[in-house]
Amino acid sequence: MPVVQGMTHRWSEDQPWTMETYERTNGYQALRKALAMEPDAIIQMVKDSGLRGRGGAGFPTGMKWGFIPQGDGKPHYVVVNADEGEPGTCQDAPLMMIDPHSLIEGIVIASYAIRCNHAFIYLRGELVQAGRRLDRAIKEAYAKGYLGKNVMGTGFDCELTLHRGAGAYICGEETALLDSLEGYRGQPRLRPPFPAIHGLYGAPTVVNNVETIATVPFIVLNGVDWFRQWGTEKSPGTKIFSVSGHVNKPGNYEIPLGTTAREVIYDIAGGIPGGRALKAWTPGGSSTPLLTAEHLDTAMDFEGVGAAGSLLGTAAVMVMDDTTCIVKAVLRMTEFYAHESCGKCTPCREGTYWMVQVLERLERGDGTEADLQTLLDTCDNIFGRSFCALGDGATSPIVSSIKYFRDEYIAHVEQAGCPFAVERVPV
């Protein structure tokens, strides 16, 4: 079974979140190595590793770091996006609770590479236990000289501020995150200019996801070839997959990219309770188009999932068995987007609201076949016409479910009600 412990080897240690455990298991050795290198050589190493952003978009991390203009006389910032909240996605919260020092070590390395002297973690407010562990780990790192003035006696300064949000999924969008970190409503900015040029306080800024940054120390310490032993040419390495919903063993699993969905759902997560049939699954959270049992041989990497008509996203696999009403599931996902739409742009603000009304009507049995076209037309007016990716994501469950489960929508219309409306015992 292809579960590995490359980046998660400390997860089975006793109290892995302490400095003592971290240092005993090669902690901060990557930083020692990095500080002896030229900053540009670290950026090149991350480029050579092929590491791609783990927060959903899959953008090459080294390239992002390379976009920061050097010698521009401005401060530079590293901001970690720890605003985890995409439905189905739950790997960053445990990573920060279990192994907070790997994130801190990655932050110091990234800061040294892009010449940043003040980094930030934007933590989703609700994650209080992760916040507590990070807070203590940061204090430990300051006390040991891994953070603060003159890091490890090298003359490099690196401050780190933990900043807690206040409940808004949109702040996972990197420019909304920056506005929120500056003390404003978390609404996305028009791009370009991109954060690499005009980010936090108008200065060049790298915004990276938790898992991305926490992977960096492992690459620096063990080398590019070690990282590339897993995954594919274009999607190298491993990734933590969050598997949830109708599976026997929900959990977070570190898996080489390129592993098939069948292995993930059946071999690793133990298949579906009661041996029931697979109906639908998301490859990377609710913003990624649904796939079905036909797509079980999809390679779970950026290219493979793309070829199947969806997106790897955050590798958040939500599994729905054949007792699931797809209209109800899509309604619930759409209510999420309606609640979380920041209201800045009309297509997303109005579109998500009205799509909830139409889906409610269909699920209740008051819908018509014309409602399907209304939904698709609304999605057309949101996708690509919204300010940020939240709007695009809101169309994914609707468009994909109508593509694969049109008959089920029609059954709701013809039976004037939900065919699944029976008392069902939760697993």
Place this chain on the structure above:
Amino acid sequence: MTDWTTVRADAEAIVARYPKSRSALLPMLHLVQSVEGYVSSEGVALCADVLGLTKAEVGAVATFYTMYKRRPCGEWLVSVCTNLSCQLRGGEEIYARLEDKLGLHHDETDAEGRFTLEHAECLAACDYAPVVTVNYEFYDCQTVQSAEALVDALARGERPAPTRGESLRTFKEIERELAGFVDEGGA
């Protein structure tokens, strides 16, 4: 009566964490919630005064984020995730039962100020679905029965240990942590 002098000193300590003062606004709003259990008009005024903003500017931010409460929150904020992974494993049934049991609907607080109930958007614990949090501490893999037992214990004045966390804090205590004041008086 609230002693705003000490709150002001804490607010200024928050400002010192940032290169630009306005970045302190979100933690500062958590701080004022830790004093009164919600973002009161006095709290808004304090933030505005410390940061040199108008009350309207502070209010615009406070009303954007769901964790800032506009009315006094109960001592125990019970949040039930009803997003897809939790819904598939019974989150809606748990929420419905707690609505009945507590006699509360979404974002309502009982007359005694003990419980506030809410259905929450994805709480990033999908592998432990269905999940309930109390003051943002995780109670994993809940059932209707276990969620009822949790609320019963709270009503008896107990503080059941979270599944992944430490001791359960009150809403005001946890809001102080959210303002960045952790382990005061020792871990």
